[in-house]
Amino acid sequence: MTRRLRAVMTLTLGLTLLALPAVAHAQPARCFDPNAPTTVEEQRLDDRLTPTGPEVGPELARLGGFDDDVSRFAARLCEPISRAQAFHHALAGGTELWRTAVRRAQSAQTWDSYDDRPLYWARLLATKALRQWQPSGWRLGAADRAKVVDAFDRASRGVSDLRFADGVRRVAVTGFDPFQLNGPSVRRSNPAGAAALRLDGRVLATPSGPVVVEAAVLPVLWGAFDQGIVERFYGGALAFRPDALVTVSQGRPGRFDVERWAARWRGGYPDNNEVAARGAVPDAAGWPQPAHEFIETTLPHQRLVDAGTTPFPVFFNRSFCEWPVGVPPGTGTPSCRSDEPTPGAAAASGSGGDYLSNESMYRANRLRLGLGATATAGGHLHTPVLGQPADPAALTDPVFEQDRRAIADQVAALVSVI
The missing domain is CATH 3.40.630.20 (Peptidase C15, pyroglutamyl peptidase I-like)
Structure with missing residues (x-):
């Protein structure tokens, strides 16, 4: 999928990276509670280097090309989704983020391909969205939410993506x-x-x-x-x-x-x-x-x-x-x-x-x-x-x-x- 097409899809969903409460604390989407607790790591997402400069974490995620990935992941949470689908979505979303980061790191065609920071901050944007997510029609308890967050986190680190080849x-x-x-x-x-x-x-x-x-x-x-x-x-x-x-x-x-x-x-x-x-x-x-x-x-x-x-x-x-x-x-x-x-x-x-x-x-x-x-x-x-x-x-x-x-x-x- 081209970046242009992905951008169109994101616009159609009406949920850009900068509109997410997990990113810029702007108009909250209906399925996120901006007052839900987050981790110290996630709270650094609004840190800036200067009073008028961009928020560092989201800006690095954008520069690394992960804005569409985070937007699509969060947009899916605002669609009808079951408890079982939530775990699968977290696992699949984390795996996709990891594989995208690896492709980016090994490509000469991206902005500073050696930069590890875009993956780090994109992951935190997604886990913050999961912590503040309010499913429609059912309640996500603390234990189940922790499992969903953990599934995304592990997958987005490559922990569950071992694919060793044979014969070497x-x-x-x-x-x-x-x-x-x-x-x-x-x-x-x-x-x-x-x-x-x-x-x-x-x-x-x-x-x-x-x-x-x-x-x-x-x-x-x-x-x-x-x-x-x-x-x-x-x-x-x-x-x-x-x-x-x-x-x-x-x-x-x-x-x-x-x-x-x-x-x-x-x-x-x-x-x-x-x-x-x-x-x-x-x-x-x-x-x-x-x-x-x-x-x-x-x-x-x-x-x-x-x-x-x-x-x-x-x-x-x-x-x-x-x-x-x-x-x-x-x-x-x-x-x-x-x-x-x-x-x-x-x-x-x-x-x-x-x-x-x-x-x-x-x-x-x-x-x-x-x-x-x-x-x-x-x-x-x-x-x-x-x-x-x-x-x-x-x-x-x-x-x-x-x-x-x-x-x-x-x-x-x-x-x-x-």
């Missing part, structure tokens, strides 16, 4: 949403998410033959991790007996790190909903959960370091922190070293820290070990930090775009080495 090596990869979005940082991007979109479904040429990659983008939310989103994706991937699992996130300035240790500990830093979590990593219901304080990478770390990928240097990071034996975890001062964890000591942080990046590595590899997939390698890559456009009122600039492109391309090069 397979690698499963995850990136992350943008984070630290308060204030002027609402325009942040995450190169790990950009890399995942660029990689999903691609077949990479490697010295060992072709490798097909399936990817997803994880939320920066403790609650979603508690509900098992990491296990859902990698559990589905492990059914195909992949050669490797690679979690990817944004890490330190100016360098890539292959992290040696994942730790069973959350340090308490707030997530994208301003929720903090501290303590041992919880189990995910329904999945095997072997007890490990630390899990060591099995990625070919020296090969990744020596591969000569550019432009950033690649290091093998051996650091970790532990609570001394006999000291209750979370009390006192942890011991930080780069040798081997002490038998019986509780983990305080992995090589990649104690935030959700460390936890993605821990959960993916705890599951890998729990399912006995010892022939599958697993580990984590931290990318260089991506800065922000130089002009505080700008959504993008050439240096910002070039840096994100360089990081995402180097992630692909490193995945090819595995």
